[in-house]
Amino acid sequence: MARSIYVTSPEGDTGKSTIALGLVDLLSRTVQRVGVFRPVARSTQTRDYVLDLLLDHDGVDLTYDECIGVTYEQVLADPEQSLALIVSRYHEVERRCDVVVVVGTDYTDVAGPTELAYNARIAANLGAPVVLVVNGSGRTPATIQQVAEVAVAELHANHAQVVAVVANRCAGSQVDQVQAALAQGQRMPAWAVPESALLQAPTVRQLMDSVGGKLFAGDESLLSREVLDVLVGAMSIEHLLDRLADGAVVITPGDRSDVLLGLLMAHQADGFASLAGIILNGGFQPTPTIERLVMGLGTRLPIITTDLGSFRSASAAATTRGRLESSSQRKVDTALSLFEQHVDGHALLAALDVPRIEVVTPLMFEYGLLDRARSDRKHIVLPEGSDDRILRAASTLLQRGVARLTILGDEASIRTRATELGLDLDEAAVLDPHDPATLEQFAEAYTQMRKHKGMTVERAREIVSSVSYFGTMMVQLGLADGMVSGAAHTTAHTIKPSFEIIKTAPDTNSVSSVFLMCLEDRVLVYGDCAVIPDPTAEQLADIAISSASTAVQFGIEPRIAMLSYSTGESGTGADVEKVRAATQLVRERRPDLSIEGPIQYDAAVDASVAKTKMPDSAVAGRATVFVFPDLNTGNNTYKAVQRSAGAVAIGPVLQGLRKPVNDLSRGALVQDIVNTVAITAIQAQALDTPSEGSL
Structure with a gap:
């Protein structure tokens, strides 16, 4: 049976949609299937914007009509019959979900005290613990506490179980006092969230x-x-x-x-x-x-x-009132940021008694990336400041506190375009790659790096003015922790400078890549799918060891399958022997790694096949890292799994460099850019060499 959470308030204009969105976002990181339900909708004639907002969140897979109970008109005509219909329709949603976030009424038609009591009855009949949201706008901490106490008493009187209180839209200067007042007055978790003028602003x-x-x-x-x-x-x-x-x-x-x-x-x-x-x-x-x-x-x-x-x-x-709608990414980012900063997610989940499941869904993995990046904010350079996707992603990254950013390009143009798009890039540094002083510094440093190739300062000035070279030089000289590029440039344009300037990590001779393949219930590592066309046995060994290290960085226990068209000793031929030799090299260089090869894909992932083909293997049937024999096989396989199995492919993630640089697809979406920056930040965390900051 699904766990349900009822979000309600004793009055209108509390901004409970912010709290509901934060809850859906929090739960999406915790369970596999999150549902939403609106017991009383405003009307059947116009769509409920709060429900649309929640349904648009990744991981919620329900239709609008499925998530509606009744309308205000039906409640006014027959409250008891409406309650029975609400319960019936809720259970249809509940059967398909692990957790359901139920959002109470909006106080548009019914008198306040009666409406709160009706919300309490709904919550009690659904067996849903209540998160109470009270309005802190224009109120003192004492008044907010009093409103919360009266509302909690009313909910309890109608048999609803209140497990947490959130005072929303509080004055920023009073957040601590409000939280203290609520903690003193309520014997349950309580938080205060500050007012945001942006969330109240209309478009x-x-x-x-x-x-x-x-x-x-x-x-x-x-x-x-x-x-x-x-x-x-x-x-x-x-x-x-x-x-x-x-x-x-x-x-x-x-x-x-x-x-x-x-x-x-x-x-x-x-x-x-x-x-x-x-x-x-x-x-x-x-x-x-x-x-x-x-x-x-x-x-x-x-x-x-x-x-x-x-x-x-x-x-x-x-009199036009702003709404929190999914069409405004800046508002969504602001709402989620406020929730994350001011509501203790772990304490709230404990109060709601929501158990965490063992599987890892794509959403859980993506949110885990953001959380890990946020725990130690690194400095990432984004060279393609003329691309709107980069600016939108930068706004999200800054709002969510994922990384510190430098964007390359003309500052006036970038900031003007960001303002036009309604984005907040105030915290981002903007640096012109044609800035004379910085260009000269980089040209001289690049000349020293490439003097054995006959490089001159004059030629170096031309080279490092390219945004990819400029960004790579920032990483090399410690002015940034990592770089993400490729939304508007080719892979070669992005990664060639890193081969010349950053070079490979110690004990690694090859730069390669992996895709993090997020399946419905787990994450696998595929390498190499983007860099080395026809690797030698030595390069395959490098790819396997680097891929295992990447897996560990992202919380995946590495069990390496060295893929071939043959399993074990059953096949012969140059291609199989290459894989067999690579497997032996990995065992010699890293005897601590769990590896099997050559092995076919089905024996690597399917326990029943593994039992027949390799019954004594610790990897067969449970592999997590897959090393393909060549780029042709790897690239086609990851795309086949992505399209056929509906997997989310995150990457390519470059590995083997001394400092992190990652490439984007030129068709990258904003969320792809956000994920890649988070991955780059996590790679930088593993190096533990913080940058000196922007120029």
Whole structure:
């Protein structure tokens, strides 16, 4: 039977969706199948945005309709029948999940005390322990404690079991006092989470919808940017410029072409705020001449037109409430970061009595990477600052505290684009690879490294100005702990500098790679699938030893299968003999490693086949590290398993270098970049040689 957790509150606007999202994220690292359920939805006519947010989280595999109990209208018409239907529909979800996060009502239709009691009855009938979320906004610690005590008493009176209290949206300066007050008043785990203005901010699209507007000009993708301020631009442009702030939307009459053009110029000029959008009201459109001028400026800033007047436009914008939605990665990252920083996940799981399962799912493995990287933040350089995916990944990495970052490129361009995308890169260092002083320093150092090849300083200046060489030099000179590149460059462009500059680790003659193959219930290591086309026996031995070390770094017990078309002594031929020789070399160099070879793939993974072919082997049937005889076999096998078995392939992870450099696929998604940076940081942790910081 699945364990259920009921998240509820005694009032509206508590931000319990933040706590629910944090719970789903926490549980996804702990159990295999996480479910979500909304016992009372707002309406059947419009989708519930909280449910959509949770369903969009990786690892939740349910449809929207499956996760809805009843609507407010049904509860008002017949509370008892609705309760019975809620319980019935919940159990349909429960049967498919290990844990279900149930999110209580939103206080939109029913009186507060009655609604809290109804939530308590639902929780009691589902057998779900309650996490109570109270609103800390605008309240003193004593008031928050009092609200929590009254709500807990009400829940207990209706037979619900409250196991934890979270005060959300507290003033940042009062978080410690609130936590102390709750700990004194409640005999259960209690936490305080600070207010975030970003989580309350609407998007430009939400403002556009509120005023009934249409996009007149600009980049539609920027409608997802959060609005941090709303200004009415009825004054002259010179006075308005002094009031602009980053993330602001300015509402101004559509016939004020002077204000429109002034705002566009200010938005594009250095030293002025980066706006989120402009709303032209009153039903006025810019004249054809002004429209041509606006289009000629090539602005990406969203310009919206509406028929509403200034007062109604401003009123609609002021009352637009921001939502935590999956479409805003920055909001999701902020919410998860707040939860991770201020709620003790281990204590909460203990209070909820959620047992951890033994299997390792892809999500568990990915979250484990982030946790390990976060435990000792390393400094990673990202050379491809002109790629939006890199900027989005950098924002996530910084928000989640995974690593310290330096991004290469023109600082003004990178920061402008990040602001346009609504990303927070304030903590990232940005370094121009054409900076004269740094370029000269790197050129001289590179010349010394390659002087035996006839390198000159003049030629070195040209070489190290390439972002991959520049980033690699940062790693080599201790100015960064590792580098991740390849989203916009070839594999050769990314890793060739590391062969020249960083070179191989002691006792290793070959740089190779592995893919971390995340299957449904475990993680395997495949090597080499990306670097050495036709390895010799000595190179295969290097690959096996490096792959075993990589497995250990990521918490995988190495049991090495040296793959071939033959198992044991049954086959002969040059290819089999190469694998047999490589296996013997590994045994001589590393007698502590558990290794078998040559062995076929089925004998390596299937216990029943292993029992027939190699009954006395400690590796057969339970291998975790697979060394392929050549690149052709390895690359095709990992892709076949990825596509056919639905495995998540993380990599390629380079191994054998003295310092970590990793390559991205040019089709890499943002999450792929985040994972690769975390992997690089963990590799750097293993070296335990912290960088000196950014230049």
